Amino acid sequence: MIIRNYQKENDISNPHGIKSTKIYDTKNALIMHLELAAGEELKPHITPVDVAFYVLEGKPHILIGEEKIQVRKDDVIESPKNIVHCIYNETDEIVRVLVMKLPKPTENTIFVK
Numbered sequence: 001m002i003i004r005n006y007q008k009e010n011d012i013s014n015p016h017g018i019k020s021t022k023i024y025d026t027k028n029a030l031i032m033h034l035e036l037a038a039g040e041e042l043k044p045h046i047t048p049v050d051v052a053f054y055v056l057e058g059k060p061h062i063l064i065g066e067e068k069i070q071v072r073k074d075d076v077i078e079s080p081k082n083i084v085h086c087i088y089n090e091t092d093e094i095v096r097v098l099v100m101k102l103p104k105p106t107e108n109t110i111f112v113k
Helices: none
Strands: 019-025 030-036 050-058 061-062 067-070 075-078 084-088 093-103
Touching: 061 075
Parallel strands: none
Antiparallel strands: 019 030, 030 093, 050 075, 050 093, 061 067, 061 084
């Protein structure tokens, strides 16, 4: 049995400049824990695989394609592959999100701005 806690794992650098921790990484899937402070956001980007976002804490705005809505704790948001998506923390509180890429990407992410 393998048990990981994001608080005990090392943060990894990323082009978004946010706190990011890889908590699951196999040949089949990748799960990242993201923490966005007030005002932080991901850069809009496109991934070559489907992505699911699970909101652990906070009320981030999520952009999928041209639709941007505020979501809340325990919401799961689906983002199909090859479509622009982004997470924005437009609140004064911490936002924590699990990002699940299934299957694990074998191609690079494309940044759109």
